[in-house]
Amino acid sequence: MIRYIVKRFLANIFALWVIATITFFLMKAIPGDPFTQEKALPKEILQSLYEHYKLNDPWYIQYGNYLQSIARWDLGPSFKYKSRTVNDIISSGFPISAILGFEALALALFFGIILGSCAALKHNQWQDYTAMVIAVIGISVPSFILAASLQYVLSIKLDLLPVARWGTFKQSIMPAIALAALPTAFIARLTRANMVEVLSMDYIKTARSKGLSDIVVIIKHGLRNALLPVVTYIGMLAANILTGSFIIEKIFGIPGLGQWFINSIINRDYTVIMGVTVFYSMILLAAIFVIDLCYAWIDPRIKIEGMKKR
């Protein structure tokens, strides 16, 4: 087990290095720099800026500095937001995005699994069709439309919830729903498809013939197997949803991390681009790792190398 973890850890470090390197060169390849602006700057001012931000150094020095700063996790100041360091940006934005992400994730899992299970149990009956229509709507309506409609109906027309901003639970309800819609629908469909298959398996028939109730069969025997693909999906989903969504954070004025992924690229804010990309990759790799460990727990048939047989 420890050998496995160490091996995965080293592989992840290597993956991070590859990601950081690709990001660095892609970032340098896009035209424009942090100081490109509408009103052209005199040469001497540009020079003093390049010098101050060490953009005059040859690429390999800059690249080396970036790798070092990532290794020390001291990501330096933002080019555009001069009072902010990238570390500040991540440490203040990520918790907010993560709280919102957890809310959305919880919503998506809870309703997704229930919706999917119900649909599978009532396969090809009206409950199934209703659930799947909801799921199709969830998948096809873009989150910004859903967000704007929620705002319009719940805040403007009914005056139930605050329009935007962050700080209270009430303010998190609409963004969480808007964020959760797509994954809920996806999880519902995944659960349903697998559940339908699992429910036709022999061991379920055995369980049923033992006289167990529907609920017990589903929860104890069905879900455990039907959820495997859902678990796979959660890895990706968690990394995405916990690091924030640009569009939802923009619409609801939430000071999370999601906005930085897009804004840093628009601004050519080099240090922020590097910082948030590497941070996102770390979260993603960690999530995948945790999910891999979870497999073994959920499905005894999957064995992790080096782990003792259960």
Added chain:
Amino acid sequence: MFRSLFLALIACLIAACTDGERSASKQVLRLNIFTEPPTLDSRKATDSTSAHVLLMLFEGLTRIGDDHQPKPAVAEKILISKDQRTYTFILRETHWSNGDKLTAEDFLYAWQTILDPHFPALFAYKLYVIENAQEVKEGKLPLSSLGVKVLDKKTLEVTLRYPTPYFLELTAFPTFFPVNKKIAQKNPEWASESGAEYVSNGPFKLLKWQHESEIIAVKNSAYWDAQAVKLDQLHLSMIDDTTTEFYMYEMGELDWAGSPLSNLPPEFIPELKKQTTQEDLRIHFYPAAAVYYYKLNTLQYPLNNLKIRKSLAYAINRHNIVEHITQAGQKPATALVPPMPGWQVSNCFKDGNTEHAKHLFLEGLHELGITLEQFPRLKLSYNTNREHQKIAQAIQHQWKETLGIEVELVHFDWKVYLTKISSQDYQIGRMGWIGDFHDPVSFLEPYKFRNDPETGGNNDTGWEHPDYISYLVQAQSELDLIKRAHLLRKAEELLIAEMPIIPIYFAENGYLKKPYVHGVYLSSLGVVDFKKAYLE
């Protein structure tokens, strides 16, 4: 398990709830500044958001009044020499928000750091009107040769490179603000957070700066003119979505929406213009010192032909565009310099003169020795944005209708676009220009010299004209303001006659405000002063 986690989160969030309620007796103005201000160090600020907040917190030697004229502020008396090149500022007895005395040294210190060749200040060029400022920034002269002298603690003498009628307007701008020398020398990062080190000298002081979320500024009792300040607090949200801002305004969570801190959502403007019943949803428009135009690459065939350029300009029906496409109060532009205090806008040609355009176009084709069929497809570039796209499509259509030519629309990400324009890799490109100060020079100067690839610049059209340069040079040393204005007008007329740029419209700013908000000074430069604002 997830359910209990969810409940735990709810509990956390409710506990973390800190949303303060608004008390009715206090004068609290709630605004949205759209984004996190990139910096609150006046020396490094370059964007409008930072400038708006800095104007609340700081004050320069002068401050712009409600009549758009600079008024003495930190300076009590201003003496101007006969050649209009030496300004002597006698300062008032004023204090920083921490009680420190503000001296002429604080101004000198701020300006010297900006011009230090190693200090990262994008707007250093705004100080270039000061004698030797550019040479100091280039590292050719030492800091001590800068034309700024501290005669005593309360007297600052500034020598300018040439007479600058708008200098007192510049000194009201953040780049010219003082910085508390004692604090800034001790901690170069003093402006990063709110707290004891963030000291300012303006009508308000910084109470709380929650990054990317909210700024709270409170009345500064140490401000010399504190009795004129009626607001107790300013609450500045950072919501970078115009629709959300509008909804918040509608729901009474904000007292102001739209310009100059943000924009009104373009899709709502036509509706809002129609409604007349609700006072708080009535759009107020005011002119912006800003022009929207197309740059032409005059070095490239076929736009190297003057008649072709002119025909393109005359074939555009600007009236239609502002009435039916942009719909936000813009005015058709047939000149470069927008209306400004003390400047009557020129009318250099007739808008939508399609007959003349057709005629000129045929002559142009003849001069190029080609037929209409041989006329190449033109490329019209703009940065990716729905409003720019709508205008480009309308003009594409108008050119097709009037001249029978094909135009291809191409759009790029903002910085890619700017790089393409500045490397002259374009034929026709959209551009907007906002004045830095109320003087035609702010619009005309950029076209004085054509860019050379070495130094860069703003004139990417490849156009240059000896007479144009000479008018601007003469105007620079002209002390008689009427003669100066005449020279500048001649320059503008020449520029438009040569048509390296096609003016399209002069911008207007629109905003909504609650009927109880009063005393806000708006300037066409996109600057706003809340010093004397009050609620009633």
